[in-house]
Amino acid sequence: MKKSSVERKVIGTSVEGTSIEAWKIGHQGEIIHFYGGFHGDEPEGVEIALKLKDYLIQHDADLFQNKIVLIVPLVNPDGYKNKTRVNSHKVDLNRNFPTKDWTKEALEPKYYPGPKPASEPEVRAILDLMDQFYPQKIISFHSLIPHQLNYDGPAKKLAEAMSCYNHYPVTDHIGYPTPGSLGNYAGQERNIALITYELPEKISKEKAWEESKEALLEAIRFVL
Numbered sequence: 001m002k003k004s005s006v007e008r009k010v011i012g013t014s015v016e017g018t019s020i021e022a023w024k025i026g027h028q029g030e031i032i033h034f035y036g037g038f039h040g041d042e043p044e045g046v047e048i049a050l051k052l053k054d055y056l057i058q059h060d061a062d063l064f065q066n067k068i069v070l071i072v073p074l075v076n077p078d079g080y081k082n083k084t085r086v087n088s089h090k091v092d093l094n095r096n097f098p099t100k101d102w103t104k105e106a107l108e109p110k111y112y113p114g115p116k117p118a119s120e121p122e123v124r125a126i127l128d129l130m131d132q133f134y135p136q137k138i139i140s141f142h143s144l145i146p147h148q149l150n151y152d153g154p155a156k157k158l159a160e161a162m163s164c165y166n167h168y169p170v171t172d173h174i175g176y177p178t179p180g181s182l183g184n185y186a187g188q189e190r191n192i193a194l195i196t197y198e199l200p201e202k203i204s205k206e207k208a209w210e211e212s213k214e215a216l217l218e219a220i221r222f223v224l
């Protein structure tokens with residue numbers, strides 16, 4: 001009997017006790033991670049991660065001879081429920097990674113990095129997942145004006161290949177310092193090709209999928 005190549009896993013629990021779920025599609029080969037909803041007030045990224053998950057589950061046999069795709073559609077379920085950027089400890093999860101540049105100082109309260117690096121269970125869930133299934137590539141969905149494909153680590157060519165499909169601008173700096181971010185942690189310190197995929201704010205899920213679908217499939221196919 002053919003082994004099913006789709007698995008749902010609980011990878012951790014939020015501050016308020018909600019499960020953080022991951023879908024693993026494919027069972028051998030190069031590993032790519034997709035994350036949505038680090039910021040609870042950016043639902044665009046959650047919606048596209050769910051859309052991608054559904055699409056890949058339907059089409060896995062054609063696409064995944066030599067790939068493992070791990071999708072965490074909602075990293076910050078409490079923030080999503082409460083429509084806040086931060087988690088229930090008021091921590092910006094994208095400033096809570098254990099980087100060399102982690103600092104207690106925050107430019108603004110919305111960037112509060114927490115009492116210490118990796119203090120938050122949502123961040124520890126992602127760190128554990130990265131250790132268990134070490135990725136070559138990570139795509140982390142957010143939304144921002146201006147939309148862009150921002151890269152960290154060895155991801156310039158990957159960003160450019162994706163941009164051929166969605167024509168989003170490729171950038172190597174978001175325009176302000178981001179100590180403790182996933183980009184600094186995974187891209188710069190662990191040498192993983194990382195794309196912070198900034199969708200246009202308020203884009204509908206249909207439009208987002210229409211303009212991003214091929215770029216996301218390219219991210220999976222692309223060989224670094």
Ligand SMILES: [Zn+2]
Pocket residue numbers: 039042142143
């Ligand atoms: Zn964001």
